[in-house]
Amino acid sequence: MSEVxxxxxxxxxxxxFFTGMYGLFTRRNLITMLMSIExxxxxxxxxxxxxxxxxxxxxxxxxxxxxxxxxxxxxxAAVAIAIIINLYRSHHSIDVEDATEMKY
Amino acid sequence: xxxxxxxxxxxxLPMAAFVLLGLFGRKYFNKSAGIxxxxxxxxxxxxxxxxxxxYFFVDGKVGxxxxxxxxxxxxxxxxxxxxxxxxxxxxxxxxxxxxxxVTFVSLMVHIFSLGYMKGxxxxxxxxxxxxxxxxxxxxxxxxxxxxxxxxxxxxxxASSYLLIGYxxxxxxxxxxxxxxFIVTRFADLGFLIGILILAFYGESLDFNTIIQxxxxxxxxxxxxxxxxxxxxVSAITWGLTMVFMGGAGKSAMFPFHxxxxxxxxxxxxxxxxxxxxxxxxxxxxxxxxLFPLFAINETALSIVRIVGVVSALFAAIIACTQTDIKxxxxxxxxxxxxxxxxxxxxxxxxxxxxxGYTASMFHLFTHAFFKSLLFLGAxxxxxxxxxxxxxxxxxxxxxxxxxxxxxxxxxxxxAGVPPFAGFFSKEEILLAAYNSSMIVYAIALLTSGLTAxxxxxxxxxxxxxxxxxxxxRTGGEAHNDHGEGTFSMKLPLIFLAVCTIxxxxxxxxxxxxxxxxxxxxxxHLMFSIAPVAIGLAGIGIAMYLFLYENECPEKYSKKLGGFxxxxxxxxxxxxxxxxxxxxxxxxxxxxxxxxIDRNIVDGLMNxxxxxxxxxxGLIKGIQSGKIQNYTLYFFAGIGSLLIVFIYLWKQ
Numbered sequence: 038m039s040e041v042x043x044x045x046x047x048x049x050x051x052x053x054f055f056t057g058m059y060g061l062f063t064r065r066n067l068i069t070m071l072m073s074i075e076x077x078x079x080x081x082x083x084x085x086x087x088x089x090x091x092x093x094x095x096x097x098x099x100x101x102x103x104x105x106x107x108x109x110x111x112x113x114a115a116v117a118i119a120i121i122i123n124l125y126r127s128h129h130s131i132d133v134e135d136a137t138e139m140k141y
Numbered sequence: 142x143x144x145x146x147x148x149x150x151x152x153x154l155p156m157a158a159f160v161l162l163g164l165f166g167r168k169y170f171n172k173s174a175g176i177x178x179x180x181x182x183x184x185x186x187x188x189x190x191x192x193x194x195x196y197f198f199v200d201g202k203v204g205x206x207x208x209x210x211x212x213x214x215x216x217x218x219x220x221x222x223x224x225x226x227x228x229x230x231x232x233x234x235x236x237x238x239x240x241x242x243v244t245f246v247s248l249m250v251h252i253f254s255l256g257y258m259k260g261x262x263x264x265x266x267x268x269x270x271x272x273x274x275x276x277x278x279x280x281x282x283x284x285x286x287x288x289x290x291x292x293x294x295x296x297x298x299a300s301s302y303l304l305i306g307y308x309x310x311x312x313x314x315x316x317x318x319x320x321x322f323i324v325t326r327f328a329d330l331g332f333l334i335g336i337l338i339l340a341f342y343g344e345s346l347d348f349n350t351i352i353q354x355x356x357x358x359x360x361x362x363x364x365x366x367x368x369x370x371x372x373x374v375s376a377i378t379w380g381l382t383m384v385f386m387g388g389a390g391k392s393a394m395f396p397f398h399x400x401x402x403x404x405x406x407x408x409x410x411x412x413x414x415x416x417x418x419x420x421x422x423x424x425x426x427x428x429x430x431l432f433p434l435f436a437i438n439e440t441a442l443s444i445v446r447i448v449g450v451v452s453a454l455f456a457a458i459i460a461c462t463q464t465d466i467k468x469x470x471x472x473x474x475x476x477x478x479x480x481x482x483x484x485x486x487x488x489x490x491x492x493x494x495x496x497g498y499t500a501s502m503f504h505l506f507t508h509a510f511f512k513s514l515l516f517l518g519a520x521x522x523x524x525x526x527x528x529x530x531x532x533x534x535x536x537x538x539x540x541x542x543x544x545x546x547x548x549x550x551x552x553x554x555x556a557g558v559p560p561f562a563g564f565f566s567k568e569e570i571l572l573a574a575y576n577s578s579m580i581v582y583a584i585a586l587l588t589s590g591l592t593a594x595x596x597x598x599x600x601x602x603x604x605x606x607x608x609x610x611x612x613x614r615t616g617g618e619a620h621n622d623h624g625e626g627t628f629s630m631k632l633p634l635i636f637l638a639v640c641t642i643x644x645x646x647x648x649x650x651x652x653x654x655x656x657x658x659x660x661x662x663x664x665h666l667m668f669s670i671a672p673v674a675i676g677l678a679g680i681g682i683a684m685y686l687f688l689y690e691n692e693c694p695e696k697y698s699k700k701l702g703g704f705x706x707x708x709x710x711x712x713x714x715x716x717x718x719x720x721x722x723x724x725x726x727x728x729x730x731x732x733x734x735x736x737i738d739r740n741i742v743d744g745l746m747n748x749x750x751x752x753x754x755x756x757x758g759l760i761k762g763i764q765s766g767k768i769q770n771y772t773l774y775f776f777a778g779i780g781s782l783l784i785v786f787i788y789l790w791k792q
Contacts, residue, residue: 058776062769070769133768140766 046087053080067121067131071114078110144192144212148230151188151240152279154181155247158272166265174265175258178272179251185279186244189237196237197652207657209233209349211285226346229285234653235429235502239282242509243419245640247275249633250414253517256627257410257524267307267408274300278419282426286346287336290427294332294391297420298325304415305407317403324400328390335383338376339434342366352433374440381434381441384427385448392424393475394482395452399715401475405467409523412467413516417474418509425481425505432498432655436490446486450584453479455712457591461598462698462709465529466519469599470512473555476588477508483585484570487577488655495655496576499662500569503649507562510644511554514637518548521626521634522603531599535607535690543631545604547638552600554641556593557676559669562645568669569649569662589672593679601687 053076060073082103089099125131158181166174201207214229251271258267277296284290299322306318336346342365343351354362355377369376388394393401404416415421428435428445435442453476460472481501488497521544526533538545554561557568567589574582650660686694698705707713763774 061772065769136768137766140764 043087043091046083050080050083050087053077053083065132065134067124067133070133071117071121075110075114078106082106144195144210144230144232147188148192148212148232148283151185151192151244152276152283154185155272155275155279157181159269159276162265162269162272166269167263171265174268175251175255178268179248179255181272182244182248182251182275185275186248189240189244192232193237193241196232197234201232201234201237205658207234207652212283214285226288227286228289230283231285231348232283234657235426236282238502238506238653239426240279242506243275243278243282246418246509246513247271247278247414249513249517249637250410252629253413253520253633254408254410256630257520258408259627263307267304270300270303270307271411271414274304274415274420278423281423284348286348287340287351288346290430291329291332291336294387294423294427295329297415297423298322298329298391301325301404301415301420304411305404307408307411308406311406313403314406317400317406321400321404324397325390328397329387331383331390332387335380335385335387338380338383339431342369342376342380348430352431356433356437377434377438378440381431381438382444384431385424385435385441385445388424388427389448390424391427392421392478392482393452394424394448394479395455396714398452398456398475399718402463402468402471402711405465405471405529409467409516409520412471413513413520416471417512417516421474421478422481422505422509425478425485425501428482428485429498429502432485432488433490435485436488436655442486444486446483446578446581449479449482449484449486450581451479452476453483453588454584454591455479457588457595458708459711460595461591462705464531466522466531466534466599466603467516467529469595470515470519473515473592473596474512476592477504477512477555480567480570480585480588481505481508483581484573487573487581491656492658493660495660496569496650496662497573498655499650499653499660500566500573502653504563504566504570506649507554507566507641507644510637510640511551511561511563514547514551514634514641515555517630517634517637518544518551521630524626524630531602534603536605538604541626543634544626547634548600548604550638550641552596554645555596556680557589557672558593558680559673560642560645562641562643564669564673565645566649568672571672572665572668575668586672586675590675590679593676594683597680597683598687601683605688607690 057073057076057080060076061070064070064073085099085103085106089096093099121131124136128135155178158178162170162174162178170177195201196207196210201210210232212230212232214227216225217228219225251268254267254271258264261267274297277293277300281290281293281297284293302318302322305321306314308314339351339355340346342362343354344362345351345354354360355366357363366377366380367375371379386397390397401416401421405412407416435445456472456475456479460469460476463469463472481504484497484501484504486497488495488501490498521541522534522537523529525537525541528534550561554563557564559565571582571585571589574585648662650662654660686697710716
C-alpha cells in the first residue's frame with residue numbers, strides 16, 4: 038500500500054482553508070461564520086500534523102501545536118457562542134448586518 | 142527718624158478702604174461707607190502732614206541741601222542678578238509736597254461727598270473708587286522707579302475711568318469714560334516706549350540711578366544714549382519726548398486734551414479731586430521727577446515749553462466761550478496745567494536758573510487748593526440748581542452765602558489778584574518766563590488776562606447777572622429745601638478757602654528747588670504791576686459784560702463771528718480726531734486689519750479645519766461597522782504582506 042503523498046494532504050487542507058474563508062466572507066449568520074472559522078483552524082491542524090509526520094517523524098512539535106489549537110478553539114467557541122447569545126438577546130437576531138453600532 | 146515704620150501706611154490705608162468697601166460695602170456698610178473711607182483717609186492725611194513736618198523741618202536737610210530719602214525699598218520681581226523691578230518709597234521735596242496735597246484734597250473731597258453723594262444707591266462703591274484712586278495717586282507720587290510709576294499711572298487711569306463712568310446709566314458718561322481711557326492709554330503707549338528707551342540706555346529703572354547714569358557727561362551710558370539716533374534724532378530726545386507724551390496725555394495737554402472736558406460727566410467732587418487737583422498734574426509731576434534729564438536736553442525741554450504755552454492759551458480762549466460751568470473749569474484746569482508745563486520748559490537746572498521749576502511746583506501746589514475749591518463750589522451750585530448750564534443760574538449769591546464767598550476767593554486767586562495764593566505762584570512763573578523768552582512771557586501774560594476774564598464771567602453768571610434767582614423764577618421752592626447743602630459740604634469749602642488765602646505766603650523756594658538748596662524768590666513790585674493790571678482789566682471787562690443781564694455779550698460774540706464760533710466749538714479738535722479715526726484710521730488701518738484677520742488668519746484656521754473634516758468624511762466609510770469588511774481588509778493585508786515578503790523582499 039503506497040503512502041498518500043504530502044501534496045495531496047496539503048491540497049485538502051488548502052481547500053478546507055479557502056472553503057472556510059469563503060464561508061466567513063459570504064455568510065451573514067454568525068454561527069455559520071463561527072463554523073467557517075473552525076474549518077480554517079482545522080485546515081491549519083491538518084497542515085501541522087502532515088508536516089510533522091512527513092518531514093520530522095521523530096519529533097512531536099506539530100502534534101503538540103495541534104492539541105493546543107484544538108483546546109484554544111474549544112475555548113474560543115465557548116466565548117463566541119456566549120457573545121452570540123448576548124447579541125441575540127439585545128438585537129433579537131444573529132445577523133452581522135444588524136449589529137452596526139460600532140460604525141463611524 | 143525712621144520713616145519706614147509708618148510711611149507705607151499712607152497709601153495702604155486708602156487701599157484698605159477700597160478693599161473693605163469694594164468687597165463688603167454695598168451689603169454691610171452702605172450708609173456708613175462715607176465715614177469709614179473718610180476716617181481712614183484722615184489718618185493718612187495726618188501721617189503725611191507729619192511726614193512733611195519731619196522731612197522739611199527735622200531731618201530732610203543735610204547741610205543746606207534737601208536729600209532724597211529712600212524710605213522703603215524691596216525687590217518685587219527679580220529677573221536676573223542685574224535686572225529687577227523694585228517697589229519703593231522715596232521722599233524728596235516734591236514727593237512730600239504731593240503727599241500732602243493729594244491726601245488733603247482727597248480728604249476734603251471725601252468730606253464734601255458725604256453731603257453731595259448722600260442717598261446715592263452706589264454710595265459705598267463711590268467711596269471704594271475714591272479709596273482706590275487715592276491709593277494709586279499716593280503710590281504714584283512716592284514711586285522710586287519708572288516701572289512703579291508706570292503701574293500706578295495706569296491705576297489712576299483706571300480709577301479715573303471708573304469714576305467718570307460712575308453714572309453708568311447715562312450714555313454720555315459711558316462715552317466720556319471710554320474716551321478718557323482710550324486717549325490717555327494712547328498717550329501711555331508713548332510713555333511705555335519712553336520708559337523702555339530710558340531704562341535700556343540708563344541701565345536701570347531706578348530714578349536716581351538713571352539720572353546719575355545719563356547726566357554724567359563721561360559715563361558710557363551717556364555716550365551711548367546721545368550717540369544712538371533714530372531718524373536723525375538722538376535716543377535721549379526720543380526717550381524724553383515719549384515720556385512727555387505720556388505726561389501730556391494724563392495732564393490733558395494739547396493735542397491730548399480732548400478727554401478732559403468730557404470727563405466732567407463724572408460726579409463733581411470727583412472732578413475736583415481727579416480732574417483738577419491731583420491726577421491731571423501727574424504729567425507735570427513726571428516731568429519734574431525726570432527734570433535733570435530734561436534739563437540737559439534742549440529739544441525735549443522746548444517741546445515741553447511749546448506744548449505748555451499752546452495749551453495754556455488755547456484752553457483759555459475756549460474757556461471764554463463755554464456755557465457749561467464744569468467745562469469752563471475743565472478748560473481752566475488745562476490752561477493752568479499749561480502754565481506749569483511751560484514753567485518747567487523755561488527752567489534751567491540748579492541755582493537761580495531753577496526758578497521755573499520751583500514756580501511750576503508752587504503753582505501745582507496752590508492750584509490744587511483753589512481749583513478744587515472752585516470745583517467743589519460748582520458742585521454745591523449744581524447740587525442746588527440741578528443743572529450745569531450758566532443760563533439756569535444767576536442771582537444765587539443770596540441763597541448760598543458761603544459758597545459765594547469761597548468761590549469769589551478762589552476766582553480772585555486764579556485771576557492772580559494779590560494777596561491770594563494764585564498771585565504768588567503765577568508771579569514766579571511769569572518771572573521765569575520773562576527771564577527766558579519774551580514770546581512765552583507775552584503769551585503767558587495774555588493768558589492770565591483771559592483767565593481773569595473767563596473766571597469772572599463764570600462767577601458773575603452764577604452769582605449775579607440776573608436780578609432774581611432761578612429758584613424764584615421757576616417757582617422751585619421745593620428745590621430749596623436743602624438750601625446751600627449740608628455742613629459737610631460747607632466745611633471743605635471753608636478749609637480750602639483758608640488754604641487759598643494762606644498758602645501763597647509759604648516761601649516755596651526754601652523747600653522745593655532743582656538742587657535741593659534754598660532758592661530765594663525775591664518779590665519785585667515793579668514786575669507784578671503788569672500781570673495784576675491785566676488781571677484786573679479782565680475782571681473789569683467781565684464785570685461790564687456779565688454783572689447785570691444785558692445785550693453786550695451777545696453783541697460782542699456776534700462781532701467776533703467766526704472766531705467765536707470756532708472757539709465755542711472747541712476749535713473743532715474733536716471733529717479732527719473723529720475725522721482721523723473714522724475716516725483715516727478705520728479705513729486705512731482698521732478695515733485692512735479686519736480683512737486680514739477675517740480672511741487670512743481666520744481663513745487659515747478654518748481651512749485647516751475644513752480640510753480635516755473633508756478628508757475624514759472621505760475615509761470614514763472604511764469604518765463601516767460590518768465585521769466581514771474588516772476580515773476582508775485583514776486577509777487582504779495578510780495577502781499583500783505575503784506577496785511582499787515572499788516575492789518582492791529580496792535581500
